[in-house]
Amino acid sequence: MVTTDILIVGGGMAGFSMAATLAPHAGVILIEQESQPGYHASGRSVAFWEESYGGPGVQPLTSASGPLLRAPDPAFSETPFLGPRSAIHIGKADDDGLAEGMLAAFAGSGVTFERVDRAAMLRALPGLREPWVVGVAEPSCRDIDAAGLLGAYRRAAIRAGTRVQLSTRFAAARREGRGWQVETSSGTIACGMIVNAAGAWADDVARRAGLGPLAIKPYRRTVVQLRCPEAPAHFPLIADLGGGFYFKSEGAGRLWLSPHDETPDVPRDVAPEELDVAIAIDRFCAVVDWRIAAVEHKWAGLRSFAPDRLPAYGFDPRTEGFFWFAGQGGFGIQTAPAAALIGGALALGQPLPPAVAMIDAAAYAPGRLIED
CATH class of the missing domain: 3.30.9.10 (D-Amino Acid Oxidase, subunit A, domain 2)
Incomplete structure (x- = not known):
């Protein structure tokens, strides 16, 4: 059995952006059921960054991501991710x-x-x-280098110590003590937190962990x-x-x-x-x-x-240590930098970083999608 602090399920933009954010602070394993990262939604984007796309509820995430995509930290990328369009x-x-x-x-x-x-x-x-x-x-609309952004997050995650397991399917999980015991197609993983970044499979992952879905x-x-x-x-x-x-x-x-x-x-x-x-x-x-x-x-x-067309970022209120990072619709790539900063802060129990401090993260809490 392998042990880690955090297990991330999903190797697309959501999973690797969270891994890059969390790995400097905790041990992280990321599993992906396909043999290559970004195989599904992250690899099939029309690749534009448009502030109005996704509606007013998503726009703050897109707008906050703009400066981080136009002028990324040189340690993250030496080239910008946005190009001319309108x-x-x-x-x-x-x-x-x-x-x-x-x-x-x-x-x-x-x-x-x-x-x-x-x-x-x-x-x-x-x-x-x-x-x-x-x-x-x-x-303000721009082209976005989706493949370059995913690659940068993947490199940052691995540099920070993330262990990546491709061709690994999430089978089941149960609470054990103060953590989780997760069964995968590659073996058992014990962890303190599960980050559900499984995209279209997010509700299925929740069910396999014994939780109800969010209707994503x-x-x-x-x-x-x-x-x-x-x-x-x-x-x-x-x-x-x-x-x-x-x-x-x-x-x-x-x-x-x-x-x-x-x-x-x-x-x-x-x-x-x-x-x-x-x-x-x-x-x-x-x-x-x-x-x-x-x-x-x-x-x-x-x-x-999700039913209200907004993403779900945060801990599931029905159990400990299960974190949702899903429901990004068609805007997951253009909002990735802001979403990862918010998700990382919430998962680690830290204040929101300055770049996203003006965003009301409570609007994306998964509890809003759970029926009493």
Whole structure:
């Protein structure tokens, strides 16, 4: 039997960011059921950082992460994780109310928006079809190096002493004395704390530890890579105000497109459905008049949400030593630095660091999701 202070379940962005934060203060083992880190949601991101994405409840986490991604500690990374992009949220004439609602929802948040007319939209997106006349620009939107960020957290975690066990499945856990005895496919691990960073499998991990779930449910998201010769080499992230699509350039004549689908699914290695790919292309063709020369690649990933669409960070109030770090939806990468600082402080019983001290961590407490 192996002994450690903290066992982290999940080897994606959530798990490795927590490992990097906790390992300087305690012994940490991280287990991942797949043979490589970041295999599921963390490795299937469209890779943008957008302050409005996820809504007003998530925005403080994204905004607080911005400075840490733009200018990371040199000991963590010698290069920034954010690159040029910007975004424009577009709509038709009857979507003006959606535009005003978006501006109202983020009033006072510090996020900058600009109403833009059709002429400005056409300059940013040549070939935009006639019905699209409503625009809200979000200049702060950036590309994010998701793979680089995961790699930096992984390196930091290992440098700080984290022991990583890949191809290791969490089977069961029970309280024993003041800690936990955890059965895995690679053997037994005794620990004082379990950190549940298992993404789509988070509720399953809780059940295997004898706890009730938080109703964190996985939803399938589809992404398609298209080759469009008329597409500019660089244009803003284009997002539908009505939530029907988003797409962004990926070099000359190529782009990534999603129908912004959220299809209820189960924890698994998901693949794209042909119907969802067809819907994505149909919606895209209604936006711009670019010729599609080829569908070069397509994939899908799971995004896991709690019922209120906010993440769960904190100890489960029903037992000792079980810490939730899950429910990050599609915003887990862009909020990773702030989330890890909050999660690490809560797990260690420390005050929130200055970079996140203005955030109300109680809004993300898992107890809000537990029925009496």
